[in-house]
Amino acid sequence: MKKLTTVLLVSLLATITTKAQTYVQAGLNLANITSTNNGQTQDNKWLPTFNVGIMSRFGISKTFDLESGLLFTGKGAKAEATSGSDYVKVKFNPLYIELPLNAVVKIPLTANAKQNIFFHAGPYVAVGVAGKSTTDVSLAGVTSHTSSAIKFNNDDPTTSQQEGAAYDRLKRFDYGINLGGGFDFGKLLLRANYGFGLAKINSTQTNNSSNDKNKFRTFSISVGIPL
Template sequence: MKKTIMLIATTFLISYLHAQKIYVQGGVNLANISKDANGQTEKNNMLTTFNAGIMARFDIASPLQLETGLLLSGQGAKAETYWNNGNDYVKSKFNPLYIQLPVNGVINFPLNVNKSNGFFIHAGPYIAMGVGGKSKTEGKIAGISFSSEKDIKFNDDDPTTNQQEGAAYDRLKRFDYGVNLGAGLNLNKIIIKANYGLGLSKINSTQTNNSADDKNKYRTLSISLGIPLGK
């Protein structure tokens, strides 16, 4: 895991040193997990969490840029079940945290001569590594209230192999990957963007066949604000 962290950090540092624009990003994630083989989600299961980190853009050839960075990104979902006219219930929240490395191609559409304002679209892959998170459950059954909170556990996967080392039913895969699609606005130096993260890896460590279907994969809509640093 230490080698993986160093590789991610080195990749970002190289990007930072050559970037035309560095910015701090923060925003809201509306996270969910696909519930069936077709990748559909249940709207009521959407969990509000966050994304925060540092991003960098550098020019390739106008109007194309490359965007990358490091983000701490919340994933997960929630569920609520009621019965007995709402007197009995169980509520649960599942909120793992990942360090995410996106690599997006950005196409800009300027709306003024100096190109300070305009809109853009972006798309590209991401990889992510689980670093923490919590799962919470609370409820009331037959008049008795209960609650519990647990740290989310990840397996000890080595990304250089085809195996899931340390797989267990109570552990998530350490590494996730997928595709980002989105659009946004360049307003002088500020960036406002919407992004949809389409996870391609099943999240449970015991599920090794990611291409079998699209069940149990992350689906995350993000709304974020970017503020420049220095440049």
Template structure:
């Protein structure tokens, strides 16, 4: 596992070393998990979290380019249930953290014929490795309040086999994958972007068939700012 993560990180670092534009990215994630077989989510389960890392574009042309990166990103969801007119509650937060590697095709519409700045659209796959995270439960019933926090557990799965090693109902799959689609504005000193991560893997380690339906998959809207380093 550690060897694979290290190898992926080294690959992305070497890849971005050859990029024409390298930028540091940071921003807000609005994370959720699908709750129906058709892939719907519930608004009240939207979890604010974050993304931070670096991305690189290769400068293939002013219009069409490739982009790769290495991001530390939060996913998950929350739920809040209130009782007795809103005075009592049960609040849960489920926030796993991943190292994510996106690879996008970027299409830019320049502001004018001579400008390298413009509006852009991006789309492509991602893979992610779960490394940490917390689940938290807060309750209040009358004068009594409780709070508990637990570390999120990941199964020690091998991504190159069909078996889910070390699977259990209280563990997530170590590896996630899916598709990104988004867009934004690229200027000389800043890149503003919005991205939607469409998870394709069921998150529970006991789930064997990811294609059976679209329940229990990540959906993550990211709003980020990038600062070019070169």
């Protein structure tokens, strides 16, 4: 019985591996950060940034699949205040390596199901690796520009410990939920995705707070090309 089970599992894995589809993905992110206790972004503006990486679908069936991969993706927001010709403009663009795991429901458009409409949803985890914040100021005709690297603390994602927490540092780890959909044309995949961050990004704040302030919100439009 054990041998039969082993043979069946190996056969299943071989079938999935044969049908797996890997593709290169790249696209535009519109990133923001919640600024109110109820999770709105009203005080911030959407920041254009990017996503690029590799995704794979396991090839489970014509109507259902799982996908995962690694993405290098930008998050953050921008804000500005103006009074006449005077202004302060801030851009905040941390960069993450993100690991998503999505369940994919497909609606075939052709008999062989190589072209389909799909919807996806699932969790993601991400680790901060780089980033930059910039500030542009114009006051009484005098302008200035400053730029600094974004710093991360060394928090433990399995506990509430925030080693190296400070007001000028982000949490190293982010997590949340992805929701979206798109079209798979066989040789080209178009996808729209909304990343709903669940972790507070400030290293001095705990995630069990009763409000939704200071969390990532990221809308993405991407193109995938099969390898």
